[in-house]
Amino acid sequence: MTNVFISLPVTDLERTKAFYTALGCAINPEMSDENGVCVVWDDNVYFMMITREFFATFTEKPIVDPKVSLQTSASFALDSREEVDAAIAKGLAAGGTEPQPAQDYGFMYSRDLDDPDGNSLGFLYMVPAGEQGAEAPVAAAPVATASDVTS
Known part of the structure; x- marks a missing residue:
């Protein structure tokens, strides 16, 4: 089975954890730190919620603001x-x-x-x-x- 990791930029990791746990997701502490939080949707789907600053280190492209632009x-x-x-x-x-x-x-x-x-x-x-x-x-x-x- 393939695991799916969806990386998204966020501004507040604690708020992100509270929101996604309210939806019923778990947080994987082994894959979380001050730069990002691993949200476990199910056994094969994970959201990597990464601070905007750290997210920007993975690409030369501009990081969109999801409040004003829909990327995905x-x-x-x-x-x-x-x-x-x-x-x-x-x-x-x-x-x-x-x-x-x-x-x-x-x-x-x-x-x-x-x-x-x-x-x-x-x-x-x-x-x-x-x-x-x-x-x-x-x-x-x-x-x-x-x-x-x-x-």
Whole structure:
């Protein structure tokens, strides 16, 4: 199995740890130091959240500010619309923002979440093959707010 490491620039490592642990991720202390934090999404997916200054040592290219420019978005397929909504609610409660309304195409339900630094995460649910058409498309679903979180 291939492990995936996604490196993203951040400005505050403690805030980053708090945000991603609120989403249910673990922190790998063996791969974390004052320059970055290893966020364990699952057994094969890791986010290397690296301070902007240290991140810049890996490239001659300018490091974009994710609050104003989108360089990349990591998306995760979940098992239900409810899991998508729950992930967004946890992220909003932990200081994230939802940059646009939910997208509901009938066969796919998708919501985006920006972490406190503006790095973009997507959460989606794909209706299983054969069940497509069971859910009618909607232009935009209601957006959860931090006050909607009950857990």
